[in-house]
Amino acid sequence: MSDLRTRLPAAGAAVGCVLLAFAIRAVTGSPMLSTGLVEQATGTALYASAVFAGVVALWPRLPVVRVALIAAGWCWAVEFLQLTPIPAELSARSVVARLVLGVSFDPGDLFWYLVGVLPPALALAWLRRR
Numbered sequence: 480m481s482d483l484r485t486r487l488p489a490a491g492a493a494v495g496c497v498l499l500a501f502a503i504r505a506v507t508g509s510p511m512l513s514t515g516l517v518e519q520a521t522g523t524a525l526y527a528s529a530v531f532a533g534v535v536a537l538w539p540r541l542p543v544v545r546v547a548l549i550a551a552g553w554c555w556a557v558e559f560l561q562l563t564p565i566p567a568e569l570s571a572r573s574v575v576a577r578l579v580l581g582v583s584f585d586p587g588d589l590f591w592y593l594v595g596v597l598p599p600a601l602a603l604a605w606l607r608r609r
Contacts, residue, residue, distance in 0.1 A: 485539035496529035527595025554592035
């Protein structure tokens with residue numbers, strides 16, 4: 480598979496994950512539908528899926544396991560960075576920083592990041608075997 484044939488769908492998947500997370504938040508954002516858990520879990524998992532797709536777009540020839548480790552490692556590093564005041568300070572100044580870095584540490588997110596990395600890793604492994 481050529482790099483371009485991998486990069487473009489991967490970049491599209493990254494954007495799609497972000498848009499899906501926003502759509503879920505918009506639909507469940509109503510006080511009648513929102514428990515917070517749906518938005519939190521899906522947003523966190525889709526963030527990880529978007530990071531996975533972004534890694535594939537940047538380095539399309541990396542082995543799937545390495546892509547998964549980089550994506551999960553990035554997500555976990557960002558989460559642990561939230562134990563410092565840096566993300567909260569940056570997020571107060573920028574919506575983009577808030578979306579990328581978050582604000583506060585949530586140990587449950589560590590699980591949801593892995594949930595978000597697993598489906599695209601399995602899909603990519605399957606596609607590469609074909």
